[in-house]
């Protein structure tokens with residue numbers, strides 16, 4: 009079997025043929041050179057518009073690196089024709105084996121990009137006796153191709169996150185698809201500003217943004233603002249870690265201010281180490297803490313949300329009966345309610361009848377679940 013026969017099996021190029029194959033003893037390492045010719049009477053294809061036109065002239069011979077064979081470097085040699093194109097003027101012809109301006113065939117670029125998924129770019133360059141630059145351009149080609157051919161339908165849920173880089177001085181905004189059927193990174197933007205996230209929604213498109221159902225993000229203000237504006241129909245899920253972090257900070261700030269005011273008025277510093285007293289449920293307080301809390305409440309602190317609430321008689325009755333008075337529902341803790349709500353599932357059903365479409369079936373919410381959903385303003 010000849011090398012040409014093998015090549016025609018692995019890479020048959022329309023309108024071109026393989027010519028002479030040469031073994032070349034170079035200064036550094038031996039190479040195989042393969043001449044490529046345009047098929048007899050074929051007309052070159054314009055690289056501008058893709059139409060065939062009359063040949064204009066021929067440029068000097070170029071070398072295009074192909075996948076190495078038995079560890080030997082392989083090059084295609086071809087002198088590109090120029091086309092006299094009626095639309096674009098004089099243009100160099102389209103060469104189907106190499107899309108980029110780089111001296112790599114597409115087949116070799118895909119080969120390198122494939123290895124770059126397993127090894128570092130430097131290692132790939134070393135393993136195949138090529139340059140880091142060639143590996144970089146191969147990966148870039150693969151990424152550009154991937155972006156262009158990305159499947160973007162059926163994205164219902166996204167997560168937005170920020171990461172720090174360059175020793176924490178700079179931020180990147182990352183957007184993930186977080187659907188059950190597909191989890192992947194969709195988009196990366198520099199910084200974490202309003203403009204950054206607007207960039208994502210511009211890229212993502214108006215129609216897709218409006219049909220998003222769930223968005224997860226932290227409480228970073230620019231994100232909140234943009235999400236409300238661009239994906240108003242989606243349920244915006246804020247992660248609990250950030251909500252608690254913000255709450256704690258707010259409580260600390262108010263405590264510090266109050267403590268300063270009390271100190272200025274000459275009171276003893278009752279507010280230090282009271283943070284947990286304020287956050288704890290009254291029934292969970294220890295005896296000592298209870299005394300301290302009673303003490304604390306003697307000072308008339310500012311009437312605000314941070315001061316512990318006194319239970320109304322109605323609330324006390326509710327705590328005793330574990331049921332709401334108004335509509336006689338069982339009392340849920342936030343935890344229990346979340347756990348209960350999590351039992352709502354969506355099942356995708358594919359009937360066994362050939363060609364029948366799939367459909368989704370939602371669990372019917374219980375009375376309590378429905379009430380919670382109504383209060384949250386969530387429609388399933």
Ligand SMILES: [Zn+2]
Nearest residue numbers: 054057093096
């Ligand atoms: Zn053209």
